Amino acid sequence: MGLTIAEKIFSAHLGREARAGELVVVEVDFMMGQDGTSPLAIRAFEEMGGRRVRDPSRVALVIDHSAPSPLEGVSNLHAMMRRFAAEQGVGLYDVGCGVCHCLLPEQGHVVPGDIVVGADSHTTTYGAINAFSTGVGSTDLAAAMLSGSLWFKVPESIRLELRGTLGPGVYSKDVALYLAGRLTADGATYLAVEYGGEVISSLSVEARFTISNMAVEMGAKAGLMEADDKVMGWLSGRTSRAPRPASPDPDATYRDVLEFDLSDLGPQVAVPHRVDDVRPVEEVEGTPVQEAVIGTCTNGRLEDLEEAARILAGRRVSPEVRLVVAPASRQVLLRAMEKGIIQRLVEAGAALVTPGCGPCVGTHNGVPADGENVVSTANRNFKGRMGNAEAFIYLASPATVAASAVAGKITDPRRML
Amino acid sequence: MAENMVLRGKAHVFGDDVNTDYIISGKYKFKTLDMDELARHCMEDLDPDFVNKVRPGDFIVAGGNFGCGSSREQAPLVIKHAGVAAVLARSFARIFFRNAINKGLPVVECDTSGIRDGDELEVDLGEGRVTNLTRGTVLEMVPLPPVMMDILREGGLTAYLRKHGGFRL
Ligand code: SF4
Numbered sequence: 001m002g003l004t005i006a007e008k009i010f011s012a013h014l015g016r017e018a019r020a021g022e023l024v025v026v027e028v029d030f031m032m033g034q035d036g037t038s039p040l041a042i043r044a045f046e047e048m049g050g051r052r053v054r055d056p057s058r059v060a061l062v063i064d065h066s067a068p069s070p071l072e073g074v075s076n077l078h079a080m081m082r083r084f085a086a087e088q089g090v091g092l093y094d095v096g097c098g099v100c101h102c103l104l105p106e107q108g109h110v111v112p113g114d115i116v117v118g119a120d121s122h123t124t125t126y127g128a129i130n131a132f133s134t135g136v137g138s139t140d141l142a143a144a145m146l147s148g149s150l151w152f153k154v155p156e157s158i159r160l161e162l163r164g165t166l167g168p169g170v171y172s173k174d175v176a177l178y179l180a181g182r183l184t185a186d187g188a189t190y191l192a193v194e195y196g197g198e199v200i201s202s203l204s205v206e207a208r209f210t211i212s213n214m215a216v217e218m219g220a221k222a223g224l225m226e227a228d229d230k231v232m233g234w235l236s237g238r239t240s241r242a243p244r245p246a247s248p249d250p251d252a253t254y255r256d257v258l259e260f261d262l263s264d265l266g267p268q269v270a271v272p273h274r275v276d277d278v279r280p281v282e283e284v285e286g287t288p289v290q291e292a293v294i295g296t297c298t299n300g301r302l303e304d305l306e307e308a309a310r311i312l313a314g315r316r317v318s319p320e321v322r323l324v325v326a327p328a329s330r331q332v333l334l335r336a337m338e339k340g341i342i343q344r345l346v347e348a349g350a351a352l353v354t355p356g357c358g359p360c361v362g363t364h365n366g367v368p369a370d371g372e373n374v375v376s377t378a379n380r381n382f383k384g385r386m387g388n389a390e391a392f393i394y395l396a397s398p399a400t401v402a403a404s405a406v407a408g409k410i411t412d413p414r415r416m417l
Numbered sequence: 418m419a420e421n422m423v424l425r426g427k428a429h430v431f432g433d434d435v436n437t438d439y440i441i442s443g444k445y446k447f448k449t450l451d452m453d454e455l456a457r458h459c460m461e462d463l464d465p466d467f468v469n470k471v472r473p474g475d476f477i478v479a480g481g482n483f484g485c486g487s488s489r490e491q492a493p494l495v496i497k498h499a500g501v502a503a504v505l506a507r508s509f510a511r512i513f514f515r516n517a518i519n520k521g522l523p524v525v526e527c528d529t530s531g532i533r534d535g536d537e538l539e540v541d542l543g544e545g546r547v548t549n550l551t552r553g554t555v556l557e558m559v560p561l562p563p564v565m566m567d568i569l570r571e572g573g574l575t576a577y578l579r580k581h582g583g584f585r586l
Contacts, residue, residue, distance in 0.1 A: 023562055025584045036447050040490050043450065048578045066447045073448035121488040121512055137490040137516035139574045143584075151564055151584045185434055186482035190511050219485065221511055274434070361443040361487075382436050382486060387444045389462040 002249020004157040005224040006192040009113055009132040009246045020156040020253070028058070029114040029131075031144045034100050035063045036361075037119035039077045040138035042084045045145055052088065054148035059090040060109060062100040064356040069095075070364040090145075098329025098355040101125040101213065101297035106329055111235060112227035113244030117144055122297050122379065124215040128208035129235070130227035130245055132192075135216060155221045156255045157192040159248075162199035164263030169414035171307065172207035173299055173377065173397035175199065176214035177268040181278030182260070189219030191255060194248060199262050200225055205234040206301045213298045214379050217275045267413055269375075270395040273383040281400060281412045289394070290372040292323045292405035294350075295358040299377035299398050300328030305336045308402040309344040311416050317349035318408030324366045325350045326358025348406075362387025375404045422543040424502045424523070425550075426474035430534040431463060435479050436486035437513065439463045446491040455491055456498035473500035476540070478532045480506065484513025493517040503540055505529050505547065518565045521573035526559035542569070 003011060003019075010018040013026040033041050038061050045053075053059055061081050069075040078095075085092035093103055101122050104110050112130035116123065121135035136150070144150045160179065193215045200208060208225055215223025225231075227245035235243060267281040294300070294308050305327060317323045325345055327333040333355050336342045346352060351366075353359075359366030360378045367387035368374050374386060374393045381393035396404070399413035406416065439462050445455055460467040460477075477483075477496060483506035484492060493516050496504060503523035507530070517524040525540060527547055532538070536551040547556040561569065564586055571577040 023564055023586050025586060036443070036487075036489060039450055044575055047575045065443075071448055077447070077450070119488055119490075121486065123488075135488040135512050137488050137512060137519060139490060139519040140515065143574055143578055146578065147583050149584065151586065153562060185485055186508065186510070189482065189508060219482065219510055361447075363444060363447050367444075380438075380486065382438045384442050384444075384462045385438050387442075389442075 001253050002251040004192065004252045004254065005194055005246050005248050006132055006155055006157055006222060008248070009115060010154045012113060012244060012246065013115055018154050020154050022154045023151060024154060025149050025151050026115055027149050028117050028144045030058050030109050030116045031141060032060050032062060032100055032104060032118040033141050034065050034120050035067065035078060035081060036065045037138045037141065038081050041119055041141040042080060044139045044142035048142060048146055050142070050146040053090055053145045056089040059145055060093060060104065061085050061090060062093040062097065062103060063095050064099045065361055066363040067095040067356045068354060096330060096354050098332065099297045099300060099357055102301060102328035102332065105129055106331055108239030108241070111239055111241045111243040112231065113246050117141065117150060121216045122213050124220060124223045125209050125213040125297060127212035127215060127223040128205065128225050129231050130225060132222050132224065134221050155190060155192045157194050158188055159194045159196065159254045159257040161257065161259040162195060162197040163259060163261045164199060165202065166199060166262060166265065169399060169417050170265055170267060171397040171399060172203050172210040174265060174268040175262060176211045177270050177278045177395060178265055180214060180217045180270065180276045183218045185217060185274065185276040186219040191220055192222040192224055193218065193220045194224050196226065201228060204303060205230055206303045209301065210298050217379055267397060267400050269400065269410060270381055272381055272392040272394065275380055275395065281410065284394065284410050285412055287373060287410040289321055289375045289404055289409060291366060291368050291374040292321055292401050293359055293366065293374060293376035293378065294398050294401050295326030295328060296360045296378040297328060298379040300326055300332065302332050302335050304377065304398040305332065305341050305345065308398040309341040311399055311402040311413060312348035312406065313344050315348060315406045317405045320408040321405050322366065323350045323405040324353055324359055326353045326365065327355045330355050359386055361385065375401050375410055377401050422541065424474065424540040426476050426502055426538065427472065428476050428478040428532050428534060428536045428538055429467065429471060430532060431477065431479040433480035434482045434485055435463065437484055437489050437492040438486055440484065440492040441489065441495045446489055452494045452498040456495045459495045459499040468499055471500055474502045475500065476538055477501050477504045478529050479504065480529065481508045483509050485510035488512045490516045490520060493520045493522045497522045518569050519574035521569065523569060527556045
């Protein structure tokens with residue numbers, strides 16, 4: 001019997017065939033921590049008796065979640081990260097560089113066939129470029145920094161065949177939300193998800209990141225896609241590392257193979273407080289919103305800002321709404337400036353914040369008030385997620401968020417295309 | 418850990434999909450590494466009174482997908498610092514599950530549907546058995562992979578690595 005993408009990647013690392021269910025210890029090709037998780041990792045590293053990071057060139061620490069710091073406690077934790085990075089010679093992406101999950105692929109740290117761990121759950125993002133990348137906790141990150149390797153259980157996989165052609169006003173975010181709704185928040189727990197079919201091939205690499213990013217919202221350990229020509233093209237010029245693409249065998253064994261025809265899919269919205277409570281936009285149209293957010297590791301890339309700007313061009317954000325835009329990286333911000341996208345967004349009334357996580361996780365940059373509704377391009381709408389348990393978060397595509405910001409209520413973006 | 422494989426305490430029952438934001442909100446966890454301080458906010462958005470009710474040695478009992486959401490290790494840590502001896506759930510989100518073991522917090526996968534708030538439980542980690550003393554029922558737990566059992570026995574991954582210097586399967 002053949003092997004899945006996940007099994008292929010583990011097999012290549014072990015130099016022998018690895019099958020789902022096996023416990024293995026493998027070299028980790030790249031590892032990452034952010035400012036919510038690195039301080040505990042540094043402490044665990046020291047408590048483990050660690051002196052030197054095994055291979056500093058395979059580590060990056062990113063200050064993105066509360067950046068710039070809103071509080072002295074946070075500032076001290078940031079300082080701890082800077083100190084550790086300098087002492088150990090590991091890469092540091094400081095305030096303003098961007099969100100970890102945008103930066104790692106953008107800066108060429110991840111290539112197809114890699115095994116990557118990040119002390120952040122959305123590390124599944126790089127599955128879109130064929131890396132087995134998964135979230136771990138701080139202590140696992142510390143162990144990986146110390147030993148260069150980590151133990152894993154090779155996961156079973158579930159294959160999602162996405163058929164058809166997406167209609168106008170429908171984006172990869174709508175696909176990601178729809179799948180979370182169909183599979184539910186724990187539908188892929190302990191499993192790797194493999195995405196295939198013509199919907200994936202038709203999407204840009206940037207759009208694919210959005211889907212792999214949200215694999216973890218179904219409980220998945222990884223959200224894998226194949227490295228096609230688009231991926232190889234996207235990588236060129238970004239990295240000096242050699243890709244080792246892994247394709248699934250035609251007779252690979254899956255826990256399940258599910259097919260979805262997405263030709264009739266419309267814009268989707270996840271309603272409070274569950275990522276898997278997903279409705280067609282028509283069902284929630286008209287819900288008033290007070291805050292709108294465009295950004296995050298899910299949808300803060302150039303295409304996302306471009307889509308939002310297309311809708312906002314020549315229109316104004318409703319006076320009832322605060323539209324917060326957080327580009328996912330400095331590079332995204334620079335390109336968006338060159339292309340006049342930022343100009344259009346700000347002219348329409350957007351408030352621009354530092355490249356990074358923005359208001360996503362409730363530490364700063366736009367904590368909603370009691371009773372307010374937020375429509376956001378982020379990946380989570382848990383109660384309290386944005387720093388106020390009395391607020392309500394709706395998740396949607398950048399186009400839906402932009403249209404809703406203009407109308408002051410949740411709006412089908414197809415009305416404004 | 419090894420000498421303390423049998424735990425006894427009261428059940429505090431929660432529902433499905435208890436995510437890490439509920440366990441410890443992001444608005445607190447970025448500020449400090451002081452877990453006793455953070456533990457004062459454990460489960461706050463679900464039950465503001467939880468930290469006052471819980472006694473050392475008690476259990477959190479939940480439905481499916483406990484600990485979904487972020488990779489924050491503060492989640493198992495604040496649970497531990499709040500005095501909870503173990504978490505029992507029908508299923509766990511994988512990062513939380515791994516983090517809990519790494520931090521020496523026992524996590525027990527079993528059919529929790531018959532456990533009611535306030536039930537007195539005995540959890541025998543070595544035997545893989547949960548006894549509901551209040552109701553006189555016995556539940557089997559899903560066994561941990563051997564590497565996780567070893568890590569838990571050492572009291573967590575830090576102690577495990579200090580002892581072994583690397584992973585042994
Ligand atoms: S943007 Fe939001 S989901 Fe993404 S890494 Fe930052 S806090 Fe996490």
